[in-house]
Amino acid sequence: AVDVSRSGDIVTISHTPDDGLAAEANTAIVSFKESNGNERSSEWSFDVKATKPADATGLASGLIAHWPLDEIQDDETTPDVVGGYDMDMTNIDDSNVVEGKYGNAISFSNADQTLLWRKNEEGDDLPANQHDSFTVSFWSKVNGTGQNDLRLFSESNTQGNNTPLFNIGTRNNGSDGTIDIYIRGIGGGPTVGHIFSTAEPFDDEWHHVVFVQDNLARSIYVDGVLDDLEIGPKAEGDSNVDATTIGGILRGSASHWVTGLMDDVAIWKRALSAAEVASLTSDGIPTPAGITWDFNDGLPEGSEVAGNAEHSEDEGVDDSGALVLTRNEASQTGGWLSPEIGTVSAFTIDFDIYIADGTTTQADGISMAISDDLEPVQAFGEEGIGTKLIVCFDNWDNGGGEAPAIDIFWGGVLIAREAMGAQGASTLDTDGWWPVHIELTSGGDLTLLYNDELIHDGVNIEDFAPIENARVAFGGRTGGANANQFIDNFRIILDAGSGGPISGLIAHFPLDSDGDSSDGNFTASTVTDVEFGADGATSNTGTSATFNGTSSIIQHDWSADLNPEESFTLALWARSDGGAGAWHSPVTSRNDLNPDSQGYLIYDNQPSGVWTFWSGNGTVDGNWQILNGPEVTLGEWEHIAITYDNELE
Numbered sequence: 001a002v003d004v005s006r007s008g009d010i011v012t013i014s015h016t017p018d019d020g021l022a023a024e025a026n027t028a029i030v031s032f033k034e035s036n037g038n039e040r041s042s043e044w045s046f047d048v049k050a051t052k053p054a055d056a057t058g059l060a061s062g063l064i065a066h067w068p069l070d071e072i073q074d075d076e077t078t079p080d081v082v083g084g085y086d087m088d089m090t091n092i093d094d095s096n097v098v099e100g101k102y103g104n105a106i107s108f109s110n111a112d113q114t115l116l117w118r119k120n121e122e123g124d125d126l127p128a129n130q131h132d133s134f135t136v137s138f139w140s141k142v143n144g145t146g147q148n149d150l151r152l153f154s155e156s157n158t159q160g161n162n163t164p165l166f167n168i169g170t171r172n173n174g175s176d177g178t179i180d181i182y183i184r185g186i187g188g189g190p191t192v193g194h195i196f197s198t199a200e201p202f203d204d205e206w207h208h209v210v211f212v213q214d215n216l217a218r219s220i221y222v223d224g225v226l227d228d229l230e231i232g233p234k235a236e237g238d239s240n241v242d243a244t245t246i247g248g249i250l251r252g253s254a255s256h257w258v259t260g261l262m263d264d265v266a267i268w269k270r271a272l273s274a275a276e277v278a279s280l281t282s283d284g285i286p287t288p289a290g291i292t293w294d295f296n297d298g299l300p301e302g303s304e305v306a307g308n309a310e311h312s313e314d315e316g317v318d319d320s321g322a323l324v325l326t327r328n329e330a331s332q333t334g335g336w337l338s339p340e341i342g343t344v345s346a347f348t349i350d351f352d353i354y355i356a357d358g359t360t361t362q363a364d365g366i367s368m369a370i371s372d373d374l375e376p377v378q379a380f381g382e383e384g385i386g387t388k389l390i391v392c393f394d395n396w397d398n399g400g401g402e403a404p405a406i407d408i409f410w411g412g413v414l415i416a417r418e419a420m421g422a423q424g425a426s427t428l429d430t431d432g433w434w435p436v437h438i439e440l441t442s443g444g445d446l447t448l449l450y451n452d453e454l455i456h457d458g459v460n461i462e463d464f465a466p467i468e469n470a471r472v473a474f475g476g477r478t479g480g481a482n483a484n485q486f487i488d489n490f491r492i493i494l495d496a497g498s499g500g501p502i503s504g505l506i507a508h509f510p511l512d513s514d515g516d517s518s519d520g521n522f523t524a525s526t527v528t529d530v531e532f533g534a535d536g537a538t539s540n541t542g543t544s545a546t547f548n549g550t551s552s553i554i555q556h557d558w559s560a561d562l563n564p565e566e567s568f569t570l571a572l573w574a575r576s577d578g579g580a581g582a583w584h585s586p587v588t589s590r591n592d593l594n595p596d597s598q599g600y601l602i603y604d605n606q607p608s609g610v611w612t613f614w615s616g617n618g619t620v621d622g623n624w625q626i627l628n629g630p631e632v633t634l635g636e637w638e639h640i641a642i643t644y645d646n647e648l649e
Contacts (some may be wrong), residue, residue: 045096059279059286062270064125066285067246069263070104072097074318078106078116082266083520087116090254098261099140101206101545102284105263105317106591108247110150112606113257116246119158127155128267129166129239135268136211138170138246142260144202146241149182149194150258152209153265155241161185162251164240165191168211170258173446177202179209181231188234191219198228199548202260208281214271226274238557249373290493291341297323304338307379309476316339316488317352317433323487325366325476328358332482335385338472344370345466346495347444349557351487352433355395358483361424366485369473377537381477387411391438391448396481397423404428406455408446414535416459420450432489440464442495506561511545512536515554522562526555537573537637549577571641576632 011159066082072094073079078087082397091114096107108114120126128134140152150223156162164185171180177200182193190499199222201207211222243250246265248257249440293300298321299311311327312346316322326332355362359538364382370387384390390409397403404426408415434451448456472492476485513532515524530553531546545554556562 008521009116010610014389018250020232032176045126058277059272062268063265064128064269066266066531067266068103069100069265070097070102070388071108075318079215083125085118085244087118090115090117095225098414100261100263101141102264103590105139105141105261106247107261110257110259113248113254115250115257117250117254119250120242120244125269126267127166127239127241127244129234129241131269132213132234133215133271134213135270135272137208137272137285138265139206139208139263140202140260141204141206141263142202142258143204144170144174144177144200146174146440147202147258148172149180149256151245151249151256152247152258152260152262153211154243154245154256155239155464156245156251157241157244158243160332161240165249165255166239166241168209169256171196176200177204179222179229180228181211181229183219183231184232184313186238186241187235190232190235192232192421194230195229195231197222199223204260206261206263210272210277210280212271212277220279221274221281224278227238238522249261249592267537290390291492292489292491292621294320294489295323295487296391299323299336300338303337304335304377305336307334307376309334309336309379310387312486315484315486320488321355323474323490324483324484325474325487326485328478328482328484330478330480330482331377332478333381335379335473335475336378336487337374341470341492342494343466343468344470344494347438347440348493348495349436349440349491350489351436353393353436354433354486354488355393355428355430355483356432359434359481361481362397362426362483363396363479363481364477366474366476366487367391367429369475370466370467370470372469372471372474374471374473377473380473380475382475385473385475388470389440393428395420395426395428395483396479398446406450408448408456408459409425410461411463414620415446415461416456418455420455442466443631466533473554506564511554512543515545515556522556522559523556525557526553528553532556537575539641544573544575567643569643571639573637573639575637576634 035364036287037359063617064083065080065085067078067080067087069078072089073077073086075093077088078092079086083535090111091112094577097104098107100103106116107426116271125131128136136153138153142152147170149169149172157164165182166186167180167182169180169182170184172179174193178203179197180194182191184193188605197220201209201222206423208221209222209589212219212221213234215283216234216236217499218233220227220229220231245254246262249255255372259645264285293303295316300306305311305323308327308404310322312322312324315324317418323336325334326338353366355366367380368391369385369386369389371388371390373388374386378385382392382394382396384392388410391405392405392407392409394403394405394407402417404420405417406420406428407417428450430451435449436644437446437449437452444461445458446456446461447454474487478485479584492649502646509515509517511532515527515530516522520627528550529548532543534544534546536544549555628640
C-alpha cells in the first residue's frame with residue numbers, strides 16, 4: 001500500500017507491500033510536491049509512477065460491448081462502439097441526452113417508463129450471463145432512497161419464461177442507497193436476493209459499479225473497491241436469458257424502470273482483475289485511436305476527389321451522405337484520397353459498400369489502397385494504386401478467370417485471391433448497403449469479412465512493414481457494364497504502434513537493436529557491452545537492451561534537446577536485478593562542461609531499494625535535489641515516469 005501524509009510543509013510518502021506485491025495489484029502511484037525542509041525551487045513538482053506491465057491487450061481484451069451513452073443515432077438506437085450491439089430505445093429521445101460522467105449520459109425516468117434494450121440472437125456474445133466469467137461496468141447518478149426495487153442493469157427472458165432474472169438495482173424497500181443484487185433462475189441454481197452492498201453508491205452522486213463473475217464466483221466493486229457483500233456463485237447450466245437492458249427489465253413487457261443517470265456501460269466476457277477494476281474507475285475505458293469518415297457533412301477535411309467521384313448528400317446508409325466513386329453509367333472512373341493518418345502498423349477497418357443498380361452483369365469494381373505514395377489524388381479502378389496494401393473488390397472477369405474476387409496485394413504482389421461467385425452471378429453485388437470488416441495485425445495477418453461472411457482468414461503478408469505517412473484511397477471504375485459504386489461510414493482503428501506524431505515527443509529510444517532514436521535524430525556515440533534482442537516489457541515494446549551492471553553503456557553526446565529547461569516528461573521501462581548507486585541507473589544525463597549539478601539521474605538506490613530521481617539546475621555546484629519514489633520490484637519490468645511542470649507552484 002502507498003500512504004501519503006502531510007504535516008505543515010512536509011509531505012511523507014511510504015510504501016509497504018503486504019506480503020509482497022500481488023500479481024494482479026502490483027501498482028504504486030505517488031503524487032507530491034517536493035518539500036523536505038531544505039530550500040527548493042517552488043517551481044519543481046513531480047509525479048512518479050511505477051507499474052508492472054498489464055496484459056498486452058489491456059482492458060480491450062474480452063470487451064464485447066461498450067455503450068458510451070453519448071448520443072442517439074437515427075432516432076432509434078444508442079450505439080455500441082465495440083461489438084455493434086446497439087441498444088433500442090423506449091420513450092427516449094434527444095432530450096434524454098444530458099451531461100454525464102464521461103461526455104454525455106442518458107437520463108432515465110420511472111414516470112416515463114424509459115428503457116434501453118436489446119434482444120440478443122444465437123451466436124451473439126450477449127447476454128453476459130451465458131459466460132462462466134464476465135464483467136458488467138457502469139457509472140450511475142441515482143438516488144436509491146425512495147426507489148423501491150428498480151433496476152439499473154438487467155438480463156431477462158422475453159420468450160414467455162419470466163423466472164430467469166439477473167438484476168443490479170436499488171434496494172427493494174428503497175430505504176437507502178445500497179445496491180440490491182437479485183439473481184433468479186440463472187443456471188438453475190438457487191435464488192440470490194435480495195442482498196445488499198455495504199457501500200451506498202446510489203446517493204444521487206456519480207459512482208462506479210462493477211459486477212465480476214470469475215469462473216462462476218461473483219463479487220461487486222464500488223468506485224474501484226471490492227465490496228464486503230458475499231454473492232453466491234452461479235450454478236452450472238443454461239442462463240435462460242436472451243435480453244440485455246439498461247434502466248429497467250424487459251420480459252413479456254417492460255417494468256421496474258429506474259430514475260437517474262447512466263453512463264459508460266460496458267460488458268466483458270472475462271473477469272476483470274482488481275487492478276483492472278481500479279484502473280477502469282480511475283481512467284475509464286481506453287478509447288482506441290480511431291478515425292471516422294461518415295461523409296454526412298461533405299468530404300472529410302483534407303480529402304480530395306478525382307474523375308467522376310463526388311460527394312452525395314443523401315444516397316448513403318439511411319439516406320445520409322456518401323462517397324460516390326461511380327454512377328451506373330458507362331466508362332466512369334473515380335478516386336478519393338484521405339488526409340495523412342500517420343504510421344499504420346496494425347488496424348481494424350469497417351465501412352459500408354454499395355454495388356448495385358447497374359447492368360445485369362455489373363462492373364468493374366472498387367479498390368481500397370493504404371500507402372505512402374498516393375499523392376496527388378487520381379481516379380483509378382478496381383486494381384488499385386500505390387506500392388503498399390491494396391484490397392480489390394474486382395467484379396469483372398477480363399478473360400483470365402480472375403474475377404469476380406476479393407484480392408489482397410502487397411508491394412504489387414498478389415497475396416491472396418478468393419472467388420466471389422461467377423461472372424453474371426457475382427456475390428460482390430450488394431442488396432442495399434453491406435458491411436466490410438478488415439483486420440490487420442502487426443505480424444501481417446489480414447482477415448476480411450464481406451457482408452459478415454468470412455472471406456480471408458488470417459492471410460499472412462510475409463513482407464509486411466509499417467506504412468509511414470500513410471493515406472487511404474478508394475477508386476472505382478465502370479466499362480460498358482456499370483453500377484452505382486459507393487462507400488459510406490469508413491472507420492479505422494489504429495492499434496499499438498500506429499498513429500500520427502505524438503505531440504511534444506523529443507525522442508524515442510526503442511533499444512531493440514541499437515541505441516539510436518526511432519526517428520534517427522539522435523545517434524549513440526558509444527555502445528559498449530550491451531546485448532540487444534531480449535524479450536521486452538510487453539508485446540508492444542519490441543525487444544530490450546541488457547546491461548551487465550559493470551561496463552555496459554549507451555552514450556549520446558550532450559544535447560540541449562535531451563535536457564529541456566522547461567516542462568518535460570521522461571518515461572521508460574526498466575527491470576532491475578539489484579545494484580547500487582549510479583552503476584544501476586537506467587538513465588543518466590550530465591553536462592560535464594557546466595557545473596557538476598546540471599542534469600538528471602534515475603537509479604535503483606540499493607539492492608531492492610527504491611527508484612530515485614536526482615536532478616540539478618546547474619546554478620550551484622553539487623546542488624542536487626533528491627526524490628525517492630516507489631519501491632523496486634527485483635526481476636520485474638516496471639514503468640517509470642518523471643514529470644516536471646514548471647508552471648506548478
